[in-house]
Amino acid sequence: MDLLKKWTDNYIEAGCDEVGRGCLSGPVVAAAVILDDNFKQSLVNDSKKLNFRTRMQLDDYIKDNVKSYAIAELPAEFIDQHNILNASIHAMHRALDQLTIRPELILVDGNKFHPYNYIPHQCIIKGDSKILSIAAASILAKNYRDRLMIKLHDEFPQYGWNTNFGYATKLHQEALSKHGPTKYHRRSFRLEYD
Secondary structure, three states: OOOEOOOOOOOOEEEEEEEOOOOOEOOEEEEEEEEOOOOOOOOOOOHHHOOHHHHHHHHHHHHHHEEEEEEEEEOHHHHHHHOHHHHHHHHHHHHHHHOOOOOOEEEEEOOOOOOEOOEOEEEEOOHHHOEHHHHHHHHHHHHHHHHHHHHHHHHOHHHOHHHHOOOOOHHHHHHHHHHOOOOOEOOOOOOOOO
8 A cells, every 4th residue: 555645735744753662772763754745765664564674775765855854862861751752752843843844734653742833733643654754754763773773782782782773672681681771771661680
């Protein structure tokens, strides 16, 4: 099924998505994308449905063929202070802040969002598998976060972040038990290391 290119006919739309909500470590990352009218890419889909290589190949195409895009991250400390839902929404707001074009409608993956700058928004459950701009945002956010976690793996290789990207795999849990948490771990999350 082709993803919808536009939710409406009359507004400049920005698609928003975030990645990293369920991770034990690393930041939450959000992206916002305003599509160009001529954007054509049949491979763009929910980032969770694409393999690593395909996502990375789409990265430059998306960045080079949209009207505007932006990516924002918030660290574990912010997540611990404000909770993961608020941090995810705040990261989306930060991405929207950086767009070079002001959207007239914000399309958000999921069912929760806080009002942003008096711009109307529409929450869409599974929006990243329905709306092209949200899918593009999901790809940019996931690629950014994956690259970052691969870099952080060099600093703390025992946690396997180059393959689990901070999610609670068996290797990650075992490393927490053996080595304890790092500065990148979310202390407000249930970290199994006692």
